[in-house]
Amino acid sequence: MAWNGTVTCSECYQTGHNKAGCSRRKERYEKALAIPKGEREWQQTRLIENYENSKKRRSTRKCTYCSESGHNRRKCVPLINHIAYVVRQQKAFRAAFLEHVHSVGLHAGSLVQRSGYSANQQRSVPFVVTAIHWDNVDITTCGPHGLVRLIEVCPLTDLGGIRGDRSHQTFTLKSPDTWRTGPQWPIPEGRYQENSYSVDVIGPAFTPAEPPQGWLEGSGRIKEYFNDRHSWQWPTKDNDTYYSCNWWDVEENQEIKESS
Secondary structure, three states: OOOOOOOEOOOOOOEOOOHHHOHHHHHHHHHHHHOOHHHOOHHHHHHHHHHHHHHHHHHHOEOOOOOOEOOOHHHOHHHHHHHHHHHHHHHHHHHHHHHHHHHHOOOOOOEEEEOOOOOHHHHHOEEEEEEEOHHHOOHHHHOOOOOOOOEEEEEHHHOOOOOHHHHOEEEEOOOOOOOOEOOOOOOHHHOHHHHHHEEEEEEOOOOOOOOOOOOOOOOOOHHHHHOOOOHHHOOOOOOOOOOOOOOEOOOOOOHHHHOO
8 A cells, every 4th residue: 555644653553653752652661661670571671672772773863964963854953944044035936936927928828939049930930828837936946047947838830730749848938137036046147048948928818827826835846955955065154155045035144144
């Protein structure tokens, strides 16, 4: 049977906790410990040894993010703070993106036209927007390259034709200069995706585009981004830009130092 995401204790078979946090196991341990050592049965002695060895391993384990002992990544306070810091940027970025989409009239059904460097002869070919891939609008993936390709289109001439999905392509938009981007957001010349695969809206939609429920408040791919990071990569000085996570200008920028 496939795992449904709920932990089941192998001691009491209840859900919501594992063996290490089982109250029943702790009660059995305390009862066994109260018996004089010479009067304990083998099972009681074994229970005490296993319980204390497990407790010792938990107290000496090291977090793979901060390398401190006594907790794992799930309970790591620096990691929790760092993720929260980027989530604040994500929310501000996605709100600005949605406002931009509304201002240009981008939505499924809009007409767009190539405007990037590689447009060439396709510049005059109009496309119909068939979908917006909202999951691609993520601060950790858009930040390093500008806005990634997130607009699925089909040439107007192929709409309803026999080519079907084979004629679908993906493009992106240009980032407005008014956005409150941080130092890690690339300068206009460095936004490869935008410069090569952007489109202009030439036939705006009348109905504003709406993202999926929870998208504006969602963390997106931020936790996945931190899977391969460690606390020593979190910058603590203003000139530490190599590992910087300052893609967006938020008011709490000073916390990049305080939470490390």
